[in-house]
Amino acid sequence: MGENAQTRWWRQDGVGYVVIDNPPMNVLSDVNRRGMLEALGEFQRDGVRAVVLTGAGDRAFCGGADLKEEERLTPETVQQFLRRGQEVNRTIRELDAPVIAAINGWTMGGGLVLALWCDLRVGSTRAKLGAVGVKVGLMASNVQLARLVPEARARDALLTGRTLEAAEALAWGLLSAVVPPEELLREATAWARRIAARPAALVAEAKRALNRALEPEPGA
Amino acid sequence: MLLTGRTFDAAEALRLGVVTRVVPAARLDDEARAAAELIAARPPLAVRAARRAIARVRDLAPAEALAEEHEHVRRLLRSRDHQAAVAASVARRAPVFTGE
Incomplete structure (x- = not known):
């Protein structure tokens, strides 16, 4: 259990919960990235069986990078900016416990990247996904999206930057389930408990095997 | 089929x-x-970069594809269109893109 100014985390019945709490849009920052890393590190040490990641409030899961923070980037700090984002994604991917994103609202840009690195996603009817990088002259989630959905869908989402509502995201397979907002945490917890009930070592090995199958070493 | x-x-x-x-x-x-x-209506450089990156994804190992994506991002961050988009977003108006 812990918290910092923009992140809260706790454990209950073998399931770890992490909440990004940076209103109104839960945009990414150094503070909540550090919070997520600390929470996930703690869960790994404590042998948590499954993790639920969500955004505070009912408006956004994660609105992505903070354009104001990003405006101050220089060629020297860009590298670090990209690396910090990657560190959270890699930690999610390498955690023994599967991570379930509970998508409670807007999920855009770097927020979509974060959601797509999770092992699976469940959404509320308020979930809205957008690969919005193209709208601001950038690129994000190209690789993840192009691998997760058929190419025509990846091209549609990435080139228009349009919003995918919960029903469409479900049809595309980006969400595994969609429930009313007030049931989202219960639904995500049910998925987490289902995973937590399996033998932990087998789940961890299955996750590692999936990671390897989907992401062979460079050159392999 | x-x-x-x-x-x-x-x-x-x-x-x-x-x-x-x-x-x-x-x-x-x-x-x-x-x-x-x-x-x-989207910034042309970003559309072009996205199309190129999508076309390459299946030919590359994921780590290589990600490295290429970051290469694109570094270049796009310096583009005028991206800077125009940020300025427009802060000023809450519609951006004008020139493809630079």
Whole structure:
């Protein structure tokens, strides 16, 4: 259990919960990235069986990078900016416990990247996904999206930057389930408990095997 | 599909992800134009980079594809269009993109 100014985390019945709490849009920052890393590190040490990641409030899961923070980037700090984002994604991917994103609202840009690195996603009817990088002259989630959905869908989402509502995201397979907002945490917890009930070592090995199958070493 | 050569209708094409939206026949031209205009309104460098990156994803190991994506991001962060988008977003107005 812990918290910092923009992140809260706790454990209950073998399931770890992490909440990004940076209103109104839960945009990414150094503070909540550090919070997520600390929470996930703690869960790994404590042998948590499954993790639920969500955004505070009912408006956004994660609105992505903070354009104001990003405006101050220089060629020297860009590298670090990209690396910090990657560190959270890699930690999610390498955690023994599967991570379930509970998508409670807007999920855009770097927020979509974060959601797509999770092992699976469940959404509320308020979930809205957008690969919005193209709208601001950038690129994000190209690789993840192009691998997760058929190419025509990846091209549609990435080139228009349009919003995918919960029903469409479900049809595309980006969400595994969609429930009313007030049931989202219960639904995500049910998925987490289902995973937590399996033998932990087998789940961890299955996750590692999936990671390897989907992401062979460079050159392999 | 390739081996049977059978017909698949709009609903099946949508379900399979071959097409991403289905609209009434009378609306087709308007909807297609609207989609084209939406993409045309985006910063050209970012659209071009996205198309190139998507085309490469399946040919590269994921780590290499990600490294290329970051290469694109570094370049795009320096583009005028990105800076115009940030400025417009902060000022809450519509951005004007020049393709630079």
